[in-house]
Amino acid sequence: MTWILFLEQCLNGLQFGLMLFLLAAGLTLVFGIMDLINLAHGSLYMAGAYLVATLTQATGSFMLGVTLGIAATALLGMALEVLLLRGLYKRDHLSQVLATFALILIANETTRVIWGVQPLTLNVPDTLSGSVQLLPGLTYPAFRLTIILVGLAVAAALYILVVKTRIGMLIRAGASNRQMAMAMGTDIKWLFTAVFGAGAALCALAGAMLAPLLAVEVGMGESILILAFVTVVIGGIGSIRGAFIGAILVGVVDTFGRAFMPTLLRAALPPSFADAAGPALASISIYLLMVGVLFWKPRGLFPVGS
Amino acid sequence: MRKKLFFLILAGALSLSAQAADKIKIGFIGTLSGPGGVIGVAIRDGFQLGLEHAGGKLGGLPTELLIEDDQQKPDVAKQLAERMVKRDKVDIMTGIVFQNILQAVEPTVLGAETFYITPNTGPTDLAGAACNPYFFAVSWASDNYSEAVGKHLNDKGFKNVFVITPNYPGGKDVVAGLKRYYKGALAGEVYTKLGQLDYAVEISQMRAAKPDAVFLFLPGGMGVNFLKQWQQAGLGKDIPLIGTGWSFDQDTLAAVGEPTLGALNAAHWNLDTNNPTNKKFVADFEKKYGRLPNEYASQGYDAAMLIDGAVRDVKGKVEDKPALRRALEAANFKSVRGAFKFNKNHFPIQNYYLRQVIKDDKGRFVNKTVATIFTDHSDAYVAACKM
Amino acid sequence: MRHAWLAVLIALALAFPKIAALLGQEFYVSFASRVLIWALLASSLNLLVGMGGMVSLGHAAFFGAGAYVVGIIAADLPQLSSALLAWPLAMAVNAALALLIGVVSLRTRGVYFIMITLAFAQMVLYIFVSIKGYGGDDGMTIARRSSLPGVNMADDTAFYYVVLALLGFSLHALGRLKASRFGRALMGIKDNEERMESMGYPTFQLKLASFVIAGSLAGLAGALMANQNGFVSPNMLHWDQSGTALVMVILGGLGSLWGGARRRGGVYASAGGADCLHSALADCPGAFPAGRRLLRSRRHRRIVFEETAVSRSGNLLETHALKKHFGGLQVTDSVSLSIRRGECHAVIGPNGAGKTTLISQISGVLKPDAGSVVFDGRDITAYSVHSRARLGFARSFQITSILPGFSVADNVGLAVQAVTGTSFSFWRAVDADHELADRALEILREVGLESLAGRLAKDLSHGEHRQLEIALALATRPQLLLLDEPMAGMGPEESERMVGLIAGLKGSHTIVLVEHDMDAVFRLADRISVLVSGRIIATGTGEEIRANAEVKIAYLGAEEAP
Structure with a gap:
């Protein structure tokens, strides 16, 4: 293992973590402020990816496709909030889990009807299709580098929004004490809708960033949803900072688990056992991380509220 | 309440029973939805085209085709199979895409002495010691494709190959097949989680390992994602990519496009396989479904034609099981792959070809046959079969 | 009235295979066994969700692990293949697994609990996916069902009756449990955990005990399902199985089965079929004497504890x-x-x-x-x-x-x-x-x-x-x-x-x-x-x-x- 490979894997972990952050940020706010377990968050990600892919093909421009796709997904999310999810805020977690589970199934079927079973593909825009030489011997795909930069920019923007602005203050108040936030403004409904729309937009951005890397297909939301939930729970529900740290942790732990665990085990254990245990440990590394965090801090790394 | 439901179902079932003796019932269980659904749909479409070519009458018998979706879940498939065998009393079953599904269903079907013709997965245990008089593979044994890749790599003098497959028994079978013929070193051997989406970690490892070729076995969506990311990592120019035909079937090529260009792969059939049956199959498939067929579709088509020929040979007496078995063994039909016969383990003896992805004159990405790797090739397990 | 319905229900369940055979539809017997096994799984989950208010999204872990115990015994330990050994073993293994998972998970509440149980189930899933010897992702086929003296288990009808008997007994036991001190304390925790704790209830231990009981019952359901299906695969451990079980609990009626049961004139009167079954089956006084003795020794310790607290100062x-x-x-x-x-x-x-x-x-x-x-x-x-x-x-x-x-x-x-x-x-x-x-x-x-x-x-x-x-x-x-x-x-x-x-x-x-x-x-x-x-x-x-x-x-x- 050379240090170049190590650096490259660090970048991979960072990139994966930042994508998780985009999904987890919306999820954690919806969780924290509206007290809603939204399993259908992954469906918004899927919707975003499909819309971006379709609009990119229709307009012929990736930038335009991404912009329109994000806007459309945000509108879709807000419509969903107003028409459906609003009624779920006061229900218990069990009903929320079941209702949004049903939404996943509906979203998948609808997508299948509209776009068919074949995955869509979206190619990387030409300007970003190559690789960049970062250091002698270390080349990295330009598009993945773009993802890292976009992820960091969004994280910084969210930080400023939440910490420095009035809306951010409302959001934080909402996450730490819902009753108080409700008492503070008559426009709380509007705030909920806006937060939900912003979460949907972040989903779409993640979908847009990943669409050129992954097949855009039905069911793409579920596998990543669980990871996003793990991230949110590790970070502490309602905490943007927690979602960021949690996402980077999950990204890096998962990447390192896959990249180095089999080799390390082979060095320490008999090969037959190492070959069986390596992939298993790599697969469960993030769940171990989560259980470990919750064992020591039952409300996540950055618990919000009292 | 629950019991009431049972009786409703029961009553419904009764009205459907009492089958006529002068027709044949085929049970088709396939993965028609979810990530693996594309494959099941291809097989079903191929089978239905075969049925259509036979005039809706396999071997001259009016044919009832029951199609069910197993959702790629073994327990769902198991229930469907029980229903088809015990309630619907089908004569022949087919359709299953994945090995783990077949494994769950097989005791029910073969235990009831119902014929099963696999249009895809060919588990190696069924080719060897566990071979069964009621089981026929119209496709291949699971490691045939990778044996062909291994032979090609070995013949061309590759010395340092990097291997990537999902961490499941099918993947390990495939690697075993590769190693049976490829004698060079392995630059790396990575087993990924089944259904993994992002291969950045593994691609970085490949870049660092500097192999002289990468062998991939990543069926379905996994392959699509890998190919896209492979192309972006810019390694395609330096390191040749070679895989089994399953990663480069026509549906995948159509979906992925550019990143597959130039990739090598091995299969037993291709669009350009040169015989009259295949020309008609390809043309009619495209006309009927608006897309080019892939090998899965060709296997579905051949499954239908195999039944057609055998039922014709026994003159429609499908209840005479020994006779039907002999007729199936004779495989008296024209396969789209050309020369075809069954070995004593009911697995095929056939050719395997090296294919390369090119852009055809209509701008479509298709496989072109570039060489024959194996002629009349069997499998490594037939000796263990006592049948 | 209720008892009449119940009698009809039991008679129907008992006569079902005969009726199916008469109509030439034996296929539905194994279908019915499967439904009964799912009912057992759902009622074990209901003990957590309905009675204890613990929404677990990881119940499939126990279902699958129970099935794998039977699978592994069938493959490697034929000397244990008697149902009298294999099934209690499946329950014991799952009780231990539930204890382990419960000790960690029950430290958390609400969403965190949902997620941590899911995480544990995922871990168990990936562990079984990685065990090549037992089929990995493909799962394993079980050639023969567990044996039971005097019963031909290969026969679907005989197996149906075994499942029916086990389900009947489990529902009866769960019904007793609900009406017991333990059950009432558990429902109290669901209603107001803080209050229960301040009254001196060891809420953690009570929840843990219910988690272990639910886990071992789910393990039994898994063992039965493995026998019914003749194969085991990691699919049984998948989180959508946990979700399906949750949906069943909801459809079964959280409130009407065992959940916050309606109380009428000091008698639990609830509408669920399971409860009816429980109340109709005979009382079984004197069961579990050993367990009771064990619990009595705890009581003694407590009394001694109180007596040491005699006053010393003003x-x-x-x-x-x-x-x-x-x-x-x-x-x-x-x-x-x-x-x-x-x-x-x-x-x-x-x-x-x-x-x-x-x-x-x-x-x-x-x-x-x-x-x-x-x-x-x-x-x-x-x-x-x-x-x-x-x-x-x-x-x-x-x-x-x-x-x-x-x-x-x-x-x-x-x-x-x-x-x-x-x-x-x-x-x-x-x-x-x-x-x-x-x-x-x-x-x-x-x-x-x-x-x-x-x-x-x-x-x-x-x-x-x-x-x-x-x-x-x-x-x-x-x-x-x-x-x-x-x-x-x-x-x-x-x-x-x-x-x-x-x-x-x-x-x-x-x-x-x-x-x-x-x-x-x-x-x-x-x-x-x-x-x-x-x-x-x-x-x-x-x-x-x-x-x-x-x-x-x-x-x-x-x-x-x-």
Whole structure:
């Protein structure tokens, strides 16, 4: 293992973590402020990816496709909030889990009807299709580098929004004490809708960033949803900072688990056992991380509220 | 309440029973939805085209085709199979895409002495010691494709190959097949989680390992994602990519496009396989479904034609099981792959070809046959079969 | 009427294979077995979700692990392939697994609990996916069903009856469990966990026990499913199986099966088929004698524990220099109090003086930053709420904290149960336990709620809620009553009744009273401590406090200010 490979894997972990952050940020706010377990968050990600892919093909421009796709997904999310999810805020977690589970199934079927079973593909825009030489011997795909930069920019923007602005203050108040936030403004409904729309937009951005890397297909939301939930729970529900740290942790732990665990085990254990245990440990590394965090801090790394 | 439901179902079932003796019932269980659904749909479409070519009458018998979706879940498939065998009393079953599904269903079907013709997965245990008089593979044994890749790599003098497959028994079978013929070193051997989406970690490892070729076995969506990311990592120019035909079937090529260009792969059939049956199959498939067929579709088509020929040979007496078995063994039909016969383990003896992805004159990405790797090739397990 | 329906249902279930055979549809027998197995899985999950309020999204882990035990035995340990060995082993393995998962998971609540159970299930899933020897992702085929002496298990009909018998027994056992002390305590936790803890219930252990029982039952369901299907695959461990089981629990009716059961005239009357089955099957007295003996030994230990707490000094409770701050705010600052045995000691002070924080530190809800709490000569600063409750603390809450879904009598019954014997009694119906019911009625008489015994607690008026609070506190036979603003929000008439009630308790109980109503305080209290900005500025009798100049300035100063 050379240090170049190590650096490259660090970048991979960072990139994966930042994508998780985009999904987890919306999820954690919806969780924290509206007290809603939204399993259908992954469906918004899927919707975003499909819309971006379709609009990119229709307009012929990736930038335009991404912009329109994000806007459309945000509108879709807000419509969903107003028409459906609003009624779920006061229900218990069990009903929320079941209702949004049903939404996943509906979203998948609808997508299948509209776009068919074949995955869509979206190619990387030409300007970003190559690789960049970062250091002698270390080349990295330009598009993945773009993802890292976009992820960091969004994280910084969210930080400023939440910490420095009035809306951010409302959001934080909402996450730490819902009753108080409700008492503070008559426009709380509007705030909920806006937060939900912003979460949907972040989903779409993640979908847009990943669409050129992954097949855009039905069911793409579920596998990543669980990871996003793990991230949110590790970070502490309602905490943007927690979602960021949690996402980077999950990204890096998962990447390192896959990249180095089999080799390390082979060095320490008999090969037959190492070959069986390596992939298993790599697969469960993030769940171990989560259980470990919750064992020591039952409300996540950055618990919000009292 | 629950019991009431049972009786409703029961009553419904009764009205459907009492089958006529002068027709044949085929049970088709396939993965028609979810990530693996594309494959099941291809097989079903191929089978239905075969049925259509036979005039809706396999071997001259009016044919009832029951199609069910197993959702790629073994327990769902198991229930469907029980229903088809015990309630619907089908004569022949087919359709299953994945090995783990077949494994769950097989005791029910073969235990009831119902014929099963696999249009895809060919588990190696069924080719060897566990071979069964009621089981026929119209496709291949699971490691045939990778044996062909291994032979090609070995013949061309590759010395340092990097291997990537999902961490499941099918993947390990495939690697075993590769190693049976490829004698060079392995630059790396990575087993990924089944259904993994992002291969950045593994691609970085490949870049660092500097192999002289990468062998991939990543069926379905996994392959699509890998190919896209492979192309972006810019390694395609330096390191040749070679895989089994399953990663480069026509549906995948159509979906992925550019990143597959130039990739090598091995299969037993291709669009350009040169015989009259295949020309008609390809043309009619495209006309009927608006897309080019892939090998899965060709296997579905051949499954239908195999039944057609055998039922014709026994003159429609499908209840005479020994006779039907002999007729199936004779495989008296024209396969789209050309020369075809069954070995004593009911697995095929056939050719395997090296294919390369090119852009055809209509701008479509298709496989072109570039060489024959194996002629009349069997499998490594037939000796263990006592049948 | 209900019993008639039940008889029909059982007859149908028993006759089902015969009917199917008559109609030539034997296929439906194995289908029915599968439905029964799912019912067993769902009812095991219902023990967690419906009774205990623990929404687990990882129940498939136990289902799958139970199936794998059978699969592994079939493949490698044929000497264990008797159902009499294999199935109990599957249950034992899952009990151990549930204990492990439960110990970690039950530290968390709500969403965190949902997610952590899911995470554990994912881990179990990936472990089985990685075991090549047992088929990895493909799963494994089980050639032969577990054997049972005298039964041809290969026959679908015989197997159906085995499953039916096991389901019947399990539902009966779960029905008994629900009606037992354990079941009632568990439902109490679902209703109001904080209250249950302050009454002295070991809520963690109770939840853990139910988690282990549910896990082992799910393991049995998995073992049966493995036999039914003849194969096992990691698919059984997938989270959508957990989701499906949850959906079944909901469709089955959380409320109507075992969940917050309706209480009618002291008899659990619920509509679910399972309950009917339970009540129709014969009573089985004397079951589990060994377990009971074990639990009795626990009870003995407790009694000894209580006897050591004999008085030694005149002060029952002392606090020494208690300090607590939130952020920069010093809420209690070196508070030292001594409460004499048998006195009524009031703590007064303006709003925000830190009274509730002080009482929370005494009852153990909050840990002080510095200082100590001494009860009966013993330093209890590090004791948890429920161990303090066992020493004889009882607290009434400032904000009403009762078990809203239970009847008034059951509220008190649960409180009585907390101090009389164990709650780890799984079989005997709590309604047959006259010791509990009689004591509960006695207490209700004492607080004047006797006539409302059958009413649901959430339907009471505010004043009645406060009375019930006191009743709950009394039921635990407290040595020390902590009354946190018992008169808050009451009208004059209700207040008067409450003053009378507390006056009646004086002498027989040591009472710490936090109250705003000065009239009441001066009528009731033997001694008064005045808390201002986190400090005690004076302690003395009512007369002394009235005469104290510092109190006048600090406490009444606002009125005298220009």
